[in-house]
Every structure is written in structure tokens, then in C-alpha cells.
Amino acid sequence: MNFREIEEKWQKIWEEREVFKTQKDGRKKYYCLVMFPYPSGDLHMGHVKNYVIGDVIARYKRQTGYNVLHPFGFDAFGLPAENAAIIHGIHPWEWTKNNIEISRKHLKMMGISYDWEREIITCHESYYKWNQYFFIKFYENNLAYRKKAYVNWCPGCQTVLANEQVVDGRCYRKTCQSVIEKKELEQWFFKITAYAERLLSDLDKLDWPENVKIMQRNWIGKSEGVEVEFPIVGGGSLRIFTTRPDTLFGVTFMAIAPDAEILDEVIKGSGKEAEVLEFKKEALRISEIERTAIGREKRGLFINRYAINPLTNEKIPIFVADYVLATYGTGAIMAVPAHDQRDFEFAKKYKLPIKIVINPYGEELKVENMERAYEGEGIMVNSGIFTGLPSSEGIGKITEYLCEKGIGQRKINYRLKDWLISRQRYWGTPIPMIHCENCGIVPEKEENLPVVLPKDVKDYLPKGKSVLAGIEEFINTTCPKCGEKAKRDPDTMDTFVDSSWYFLRFLDPHNNEKPFTYEDTKYWLPIDKYIGGIEHATGHLIYFRFFTKVLYDLGFCAYDEPCLSLFTQGMVLYKGRVMSSSQKHGVWVGEFLEKNSADIARLTILFAAPPEKDMEWSEDIVSGVKRFLERTWRLYEANNFKVWDKKPKILDEKDNYLYIRLNQTIKKVIEDMENFSFNTAIAALMEFLNDLYKFDKKSEVYYYSLYIFYQLLSPFAPHLAEEINERCGYKNLLAETPFPDYDKNAISFATIEIPVQINGKVRAKILVAIDEKEEKIKEMALCHEKIKEMIKEKEILKIVYVPKKLINIVTKE
Numbered sequence: 001m002n003f004r005e006i007e008e009k010w011q012k013i014w015e016e017r018e019v020f021k022t023q024k025d026g027r028k029k030y031y032c033l034v035m036f037p038y039p040s041g042d043l044h045m046g047h048v049k050n051y052v053i054g055d056v057i058a059r060y061k062r063q064t065g066y067n068v069l070h071p072f073g074f075d076a077f078g079l080p081a082e083n084a085a086i087i088h089g090i091h092p093w094e095w096t097k098n099n100i101e102i103s104r105k106h107l108k109m110m111g112i113s114y115d116w117e118r119e120i121i122t123c124h125e126s127y128y129k130w131n132q133y134f135f136i137k138f139y140e141n142n143l144a145y146r147k148k149a150y151v152n153w154c155p156g157c158q159t160v161l162a163n164e165q166v167v168d169g170r171c172y173r174k175t176c177q178s179v180i181e182k183k184e185l186e187q188w189f190f191k192i193t194a195y196a197e198r199l200l201s202d203l204d205k206l207d208w209p210e211n212v213k214i215m216q217r218n219w220i221g222k223s224e225g226v227e228v229e230f231p232i233v234g235g236g237s238l239r240i241f242t243t244r245p246d247t248l249f250g251v252t253f254m255a256i257a258p259d260a261e262i263l264d265e266v267i268k269g270s271g272k273e274a275e276v277l278e279f280k281k282e283a284l285r286i287s288e289i290e291r292t293a294i295g296r297e298k299r300g301l302f303i304n305r306y307a308i309n310p311l312t313n314e315k316i317p318i319f320v321a322d323y324v325l326a327t328y329g330t331g332a333i334m335a336v337p338a339h340d341q342r343d344f345e346f347a348k349k350y351k352l353p354i355k356i357v358i359n360p361y362g363e364e365l366k367v368e369n370m371e372r373a374y375e376g377e378g379i380m381v382n383s384g385i386f387t388g389l390p391s392s393e394g395i396g397k398i399t400e401y402l403c404e405k406g407i408g409q410r411k412i413n414y415r416l417k418d419w420l421i422s423r424q425r426y427w428g429t430p431i432p433m434i435h436c437e438n439c440g441i442v443p444e445k446e447e448n449l450p451v452v453l454p455k456d457v458k459d460y461l462p463k464g465k466s467v468l469a470g471i472e473e474f475i476n477t478t479c480p481k482c483g484e485k486a487k488r489d490p491d492t493m494d495t496f497v498d499s500s501w502y503f504l505r506f507l508d509p510h511n512n513e514k515p516f517t518y519e520d521t522k523y524w525l526p527i528d529k530y531i532g533g534i535e536h537a538t539g540h541l542i543y544f545r546f547f548t549k550v551l552y553d554l555g556f557c558a559y560d561e562p563c564l565s566l567f568t569q570g571m572v573l574y575k576g577r578v579m580s581s582s583q584k585h586g587v588w589v590g591e592f593l594e595k596n597s598a599d600i601a602r603l604t605i606l607f608a609a610p611p612e613k614d615m616e617w618s619e620d621i622v623s624g625v626k627r628f629l630e631r632t633w634r635l636y637e638a639n640n641f642k643v644w645d646k647k648p649k650i651l652d653e654k655d656n657y658l659y660i661r662l663n664q665t666i667k668k669v670i671e672d673m674e675n676f677s678f679n680t681a682i683a684a685l686m687e688f689l690n691d692l693y694k695f696d697k698k699s700e701v702y703y704y705s706l707y708i709f710y711q712l713l714s715p716f717a718p719h720l721a722e723e724i725n726e727r728c729g730y731k732n733l734l735a736e737t738p739f740p741d742y743d744k745n746a747i748s749f750a751t752i753e754i755p756v757q758i759n760g761k762v763r764a765k766i767l768v769a770i771d772e773k774e775e776k777i778k779e780m781a782l783c784h785e786k787i788k789e790m791i792k793e794k795e796i797l798k799i800v801y802v803p804k805k806l807i808n809i810v811t812k813e
Helices: 003-016 045-063 079-088 092-109 125-140 192-205 210-220 245-250 263-267 273-283 341-350 391-405 518-524 540-553 589-595 598-607 619-638 653-674 678-694 700-713 718-727 774-783 785-791
Strands: 029-034 067-069 144-154 159-161 181-190 222-231 237-242 253-256 300-308 315-321 332-335 408-414 433-436 440-443 476-478 485-488 529-532 566-568 572-574 751-758 761-769 796-802 806-811
Touching: 003 092, 003 598, 003 718, 029 045, 029 518, 045 067, 045 529, 045 572, 045 589, 045 598, 045 653, 079 092, 092 589, 125 144, 125 440, 125 540, 159 181, 192 210, 192 222, 192 408, 192 540, 210 540, 222 245, 222 391, 237 245, 237 253, 237 332, 245 391, 253 300, 253 341, 263 273, 263 300, 263 315, 273 300, 273 315, 300 341, 315 341, 332 341, 391 408, 589 598, 598 619, 598 678, 598 718, 619 678, 619 700, 619 718, 653 678, 653 700, 678 700, 700 718, 751 774, 751 785, 761 774, 761 785, 774 785, 774 796, 774 806, 785 806
Parallel strands: 029 067, 029 529, 253 315, 529 566, 751 806
Antiparallel strands: 144 159, 144 181, 222 237, 222 300, 222 408, 253 332, 300 315, 433 440, 433 485, 476 485, 751 761, 796 806
8 A cells, every 4th residue: 555645635635624723612622732843944753753742632632522722833033043044054034934844844744633724933024023012011011121231142142042041051052052151231131030939839730740840940949038238348238148047157258249230339449340350251251050060169359348247246358259140149148168168168268267157966066177068957056145056946046136136138039030032133023122312212112013124134144243233224213202213122032932922822823903812812721731842841831931921910811821731752862862953863754754654653653652751763663563554454455444333233252352352442542542651552552453353253343343443543643544434435534533432331351361371381271250369260270171281290389370461380390
């Protein structure tokens, strides 16, 4: 048979009949969404794994009575597309458009049941107009702001990156991975920190993998502590945040991050300004990961300033230190060398005092014997009125004391920082703000949206500053407030803005008046199953939760969480390495389909491993799957495509056995579908196919089993199943046919057959009651005529019984 011909035939029929087109109706909805991709051209099987998982679920849910929304689109703006276009010497739009055409073609060839009428492409004006609209709404509600700040600068991509896009101190993009530098720039931020607590607490109501929720909790990083004011000698003060107020009596110096906003104010008039500036430049050339590493030599500079410990009135020196981060707390720390390892290393290098204020239970520390800081709990010492308290109790007592005296206040701190969304690159959504000398920064009028990204740009190579700033016809405009000459904002938005609300645009993608309607969100949301990679845990999966909460608060959206159920799939490996478009490593869909078929690709992906696990692409599995599909086809051919579609008559034990096996298989497939255990569902179908081949009686039960079998196969191998259905004489499409259900009265045998082994070799079989006791089964085995003869005069060492599987009699040879 020619699998490809069959597949092309049914793909055309599905498209002509608009089988997967979705409208709101009275049925229960099911929104199945797979994370949309960057358009990288020919897809590899690692991409397709995602889409096949989503498609199996979408097809199954349609057949079980749901109104399924299963849309698709392309995340078309951003660094991946622009950098690829630069490498290939073509415009980003041409690169993107060509790749979208290839990807779309291959997805259709794979039989993925998308509603293509809902397709969105984020670099289209009809989409990014709404990015700009939401930006203005965020700005109007004090959730978008611009400020000068030290930012993560990627020298490779020549642009700023958000904190979430820095992985181990390097650019998150696999084809770049440059060491990130710090640079002071005026940038736009979204105030995600205003939602930190809700993003954290609402994780409890999500049916997400626990490891993803842990990653988000750690990234949000809630710390409950106290903010303490340390007066500076000569005027001013230094605020610090600490979760360990029990160590306050052990402070021997203060340290400020080189890029902390407060540093410039503290060093004024110190005579150290020039030295500090030079130190800052040197320190910020090193990544934050490296600067904070335990064991790395710390660097610092005394800035000719002292602070006063508010509990001891001791004068303590203030340093600028490279191991302190501006993103933690206030950007300054109280340093307790005896009880913090980084402080200990710094104090040792600069010969600063080390003061012990907590002894381990039952021990007494000596400074001269300390080789590292003691960071555990213990008994407080050298701590004034708090001496003798357990340190865990001292945390609360000292916090109360600080608050009563007005020198401290309880504070909740988050590791999460505001989302930096400015990018100094060409291929992105222009930020819809205008800089006017008279009016300051003002938003573009909504009726003027979109602010169109100019396409006829010849020189879009990154230059370390915004490309759009050099395009006169774009940058020059008039102020929407006063009408005078003004400049557009030269930056574009982070592409993660595009993907933070795309799932909402799918609800009404052709609406020119609104991004989507509240009524549609009420019907379709939340997403019932969202499928994608765990690598997005602290990026996209936080951003799209934040966006949804904002849109809920602003009255756009009926729900404050985008998706209640998340599934993270495993990677696809080829020759031991993860498939990768950027590294040109993988099994490519186009090439594979020329030699094989979509149904073979689908089953290989689903059968090779549980979907949440990594899988190694194997030609052996491909061959095995192909044999299974060919055997399926031959079985129906051999029976002239004859089937029986009514409940069959059970005439004898043989019929009864096959009928029970059929219902067990239906039940297994349904349960495995619901649990995403596709590999074991397919294994069950393979086992039942063997049963059908062995069954030598052409009864109603046999033909009914043939009728049900191809329907069970249809979500996995939809083309072959549709062809068999038509050859059997049916006009209906399986894609629109209810999924089979099982007979609850016929899913277990009254008796089962147990193989009896002697020393591991099967010598007989016994028929036993399904609930028979183990001792009785052993007795029946030993009394079997053939077994009795074979073990006569042999010493039995042991009898091993595997419940409902086998019994093995071990004898002495």
C-alpha cells in the first residue's frame, strides 16, 4: 500500500469539509494548545513530538463529545528570526515568511488537526497592533515605566535581555551563549513585581508538574525578613534587608553592590568617586554568577564612609563589593563574616574583624580556629540582652525590638524583578511611545495604532543601539498631545510580549476592533491542556500568567490564570544529542515523509517512550511501527474489509474470550489517553492485533473487533484508520465519529490460563478461577498429569508464583 497517497487523500478531504473548524456551541469546550514555535523552517521530530501529542488529545476529545479549540500560529518576531536572516543574508520578513510556509506545509502533511483559519503570525500588523495597545494600557495603569538602570547586555546579540533570559550568566539563546555584561541604559519595564504575591500563591491552584511550580516559586523567591536602617556617619543612612536579624550583633562591615542605585549618593564627597567608578567598570565586566560564586576571590573597595550599627552603636566601615548584587534587597548588605561564607571570604582577604554571635548547640566557636563561616542555627552569644536565646527564637525577638524602636520594619522581599522589555534590535514590535521636548513621554493615540515597523530597511544589523533610531521616516513624528515635532521611541519589544497573550488572540483572530472579547474568554478559558517544554518555566510560563492577571484586573479577561493544566514533554534525541534546528542536527520531517509516512512518524514518536520522558529516535522503532501498520492493513485486506457494527452474539468460549479481550483493550486505551500514556495504549493495540491474527473463527465477535480496532487506532494513525473505515463501506468520517466505549460487564475473565514452568520452561497450562488462592494454584500445578510425570523423583527447591501470570517449579537437576 502507498501510505503517502492515502494521507494526501484524507488531508484534502478534512480540509475541504472543514472538519477541524471551530465555532462556539452548546457542547462542553476543550481548549488544547501547544506552545507555538519560532518559524525555523523544516521541522525536526523534536518539534513534531509536541504537535503530535496535542493532536492525539484534540482528536480524542472531539470524538468524546467536546467542542475542541486546537489552533496554531507562529512566534515570528525576535532574535532567532533576525539572527538567522542576518546569517543567510536576507530580510527577516523574507526568512520568516519562507520558513512559515515550509513549517505549515509539513504540519499539514503530518495530519495535525489545527483550525488553520485561526492561524496567527505575530509579525503581522494585525497582531502586533494589540501588543502596542496593551503596552499603552499597562502604561496608563502604572504597570509600564521607563528608567535608567543597569541591565543585562548581550554583546553577541547586541541587545538587552531580561533577567529570565540570562542562564548561568550567559545569553539564553543556544546559538549565542555570550557572557552577559552590565550596562547602564534608559529602558522600558513592565511592573511584574506588583503581581509577585499572586503569581506565587496562585501556583497552588494549578494542575502543573510539581518541578515547574518549584522552579517558579524559587524564581519569584519570596523572603520574609526585616529592613534595618544603619545611620551613616556624617549624614544619611543605609537600608538593608535581612532574613537573619539574629546575626545583627555580628556585623563588622557594610557592603554595597557596584551597580546599586544608592552607591552614587553614598560616595558623594568621599574623595573616592573616581576609584569607585573605575572599580564599578571592572566589576560589571564579570557575570553575576561568577561574582557571587563561593570560593572565588572577592574584590572590594573601602569608600571612606562608616555606618553605625543601630543595636551596638559600633562604627563599621562601608565597602563597595563585587559579590553583592543590586537585585537583592536594597542593593546593600550588612556583613556578618562569622555566619556568612561570602562575608567570611571577604573579611579574610581585607583583614576585617570576625565576630561570633551564634555557637552551634553544644559547641563553642573560636575565631582563630574557623576555616569557614558557621551558617547554621544555635545559641546566641555576644548579643546583648538576646544572649542565650536559640537563634531561631532570636530572629523573632530582635525583629520585634527593631520595630518597637523604629529602627526596622518587617519586610517581604522577592527575587523576582520587573520585566525589562526594551530591545535594541530591528525585528520586533515598535514601542508605541513618543518623546516630546514639551510634553515628555506620551503614548501614541490608539486610533493611530499600529505604529508600523518599516519593512524596506536595508541595514538592520545590530549596532549596540536601536536600529530604528537611524531611520528618519520612522523616528521623526509629531507629538499627539501638542502637535510639535517629536521622536518615536527607538526600541522594540521583547518577543516574549508577543507570546504572553497569543492564546487569547486565537479566540477571535480576525477581529479588527478588539484583540478578543470578554465573552470568548468566558467560554474558552482557561486552556484545558497546555503542552510545551519545561525550559519555559521561568520565562514564558511566568510572563503569560502575569499578562493574564493584568488583563483580568483591567476587565478584558474572565479568568486570572491562563491554563490550569500543563504538560511538559520530553526531548527527542538523535545519536545521543537533542535535535536542534540551529545546529542542523535531527531527523527532518520533510525528508522523513518522502520515504515513510505521517502515521509512521506519529506512532514512532508516541510509542518510543512515555511522552513526558526524553526519547532516542531509532530506526528500529520506525521499522517496528511500519510493520504494525502494514500488518493492520493486511488483516483488513485478508477479510475483504468486512466488519460487524452491532453488538455481537456470544456463541461459545472462544467468542467470549475475544469479546473480553476487546473490551479490556478499549478500556486500556481510554484510560491511557486520559493519563497521556500513549505508548502503553499503542502497546495494547499491538497486543490485540496479535489476538486477532490468532483468532481462527470468523464470527460476529471477530468482525465486531475489526470494526472497533481501527477506531481505537484513529487518534494515533488517523489517515490509515479513515481509509479502512471507507473501505469497510462507511461514509462517516472517524474524526467526527464518537470514540468507542467498553462493555463494563465484559472486562474480566471468570477464569484465566496460567502457564506452568519447570526450571523456566513452559511445560503445561492450567485453567484457574480469577480469584483463586495461591496455595490452591500451586496444588493444581503439581497435580497436573504432565507436570507430575516430569517432576517425578526430583527434589523441588521452590515454587515461584507470579500472580495471574505464571508459576515456575524449580527442581534440583
